[in-house]
Amino acid sequence: MPEQRVVEPDYLLLEAPREKKFITGSQAFAEAVKRANVDVAIAYPITPQSETMHLVGDLYAQGYVKDYYRAEEEYGAMSAIAGAVRGGARAFTATSGPGLLRGLEAIVSWPGHRIPAVLGVMTRVVNAPLSIQPDNVEISYLLNSGLVVLHAENQQDVFDFTLAGFVISEKVDVYLPVVVATEGFFVTHAKGYVELPPEDMKLPPRDPYKAPVPPTDCEIPPARIQRDAPVQKSNFMSYLIHAVWQQEVWSANRRAAKWIKHYLGGLIEVVNPDAEVFVVASGCAAAQGREAQRYATMEGLNVGLIKVKSLRPFPVDEIREALKNAKAVIVPEHNIVGWLAKEVKAAIPNSGIVVDGPRVYGGMTLPVELIMEEIYKAFGIKKEKKVVV
């Protein structure tokens, strides 16, 4: 392991020279952890996540990560992450589909405990019948819990979002866990080009005292949230404290927006802002949407793409602004429930222009042709079904 020198987050994330590597999404997660000065990583295997945590285990063996173990199961892993972070450590873990749901009670308690950790979610089918394919319905479970949720399109995003995730989660005005979600296999087990800053640099260590809720380490007085648990007060006080705290968690979530803009160039990316018809997508669906936008342009159709990088905080204003002249909005997704379509509909005043789909689920790939079909429909073009090349 090379000697690593601590550099400022802005330098490491925005300025340091970068070298292009051809790596998998799992490797991209590990490359981010390598530079993140992580204290503790706790793992429990599940396909397609396991490889990432194998690589992180290797980083522990090399000395990049200070402590690492295979937990008893996801509930134990997620609870131990909460313990480690409350003790002042910087922590990382990752999971997939059923593992996420098994750890969910612990995960959704992180925001309320103000746990700044990074959780990789490599999406996988959760509904029966059993499958290990990368359906992303599980993301919908995360959207209402106060976590910051970023959705990576490719290996580069995985690296950037994860490394920035540590920095954003520990900002005093945020102090929330950051989820970096991406589609299992499509991203984790496929290679892509990733621009990486040098591996002999790392983030400054976590300063647990720069925090709205201090660590529980007996060095400073315990936080009042722990001493005077709201549930013990009168019902009125209990309701009030809980309500105020929830509001604060969601305000903190909104405050993450400025840091996401700073480090990741915005909550959304817009391609062809003057388009009449837009594809709005996140994660891998954004990559397919990007292709559809390219084909459509080649065919002379005025189509744009909005890639949603941040699902929480959700870029309501940005999306509303970008879609203000749109005639139709197509929302392709890798799940049956259409959680992104619902979000987009709720964000704009004329939700009737949103096309519910196309959707694939069970982990199927999302053919660009399906998106093209919706684009033709939006323009009123009748086409023979054929493969676009």
Add this chain to the structure above:
Amino acid sequence: MGLEYVRISPGFEKYMPRDYVDLVKYGPFGRKVDVMDMGQFKELVEEHPMCAGCYMAYFIRVFYTALPNPEDTIVIGTAGCARLALSQAAVPFIYGNYGDTNAVASGLKRALSIRFPDKHKDVVVIAGDGGLIDIGFGMTMHSWFRREKFTTIMVDNEVYGNTGGQESGMSPKGVQLKMAPLGKKFDKINAVELAKTAGCVYVARISPTNPKRIAKTIRRAILAARHFGPTFIHAYTSCNIEYSIPTREVLADARKREKQDFKFYEWMTDEVKEFLEEVERKEKQEVKK
């Protein structure tokens, strides 16, 4: 050092609440107190919303008095009656989700070991029988298998007190409780033997009838955990509400159960034994001086 937070900024003594000043001046932070002195200094748990006469509340009070190092101790609890008193104490308390105590403690202890390699920061779990042996069973066992260096204390009231009296794995066989309408169908789980098998280096079973012995057991468990690995205390702490034990009879009940099922039992590895004997010999010498 943990004592920093129990020091009052000069000039502010007059303005601090009386009970806080008393706690700082006479409490057990940074000095040794004996359980027999309880009531003569500001106790770490003063008020709590547990039932009047609850024996678990009494045990928790003794527990805080017995801590070898209260200024550097973190207590972890979970849903259940105990946490109502634990979270009111002047020692940092972490409450996660129901049953997750030993996983949270594992992460916490490791973080503290990384951040303070030269200090003892004691982590102690106190949780109910349901929390440790039913819902949190896997996490309890695995923290022991992994040899995590913290103490687990099971306050066994043989029932789910906090949710209103359902049977637990620790309820005695045959007893009729909510959700066991025809009586519990299987025996009490043998937690002490499990703890030994799973790798605890110090294990004790007590019925808390004798405060000096409770204190000694707790101290031993915490000191052993610091150096050698997981330690476990199984304490009978009756639920006078669900088992209809009149308040004035809780001690008599504890004595009765001590004879029947909770005879004092203590087991430790040879190295722990050697270590504790040495510590206790030195302490005796100190007292003589």
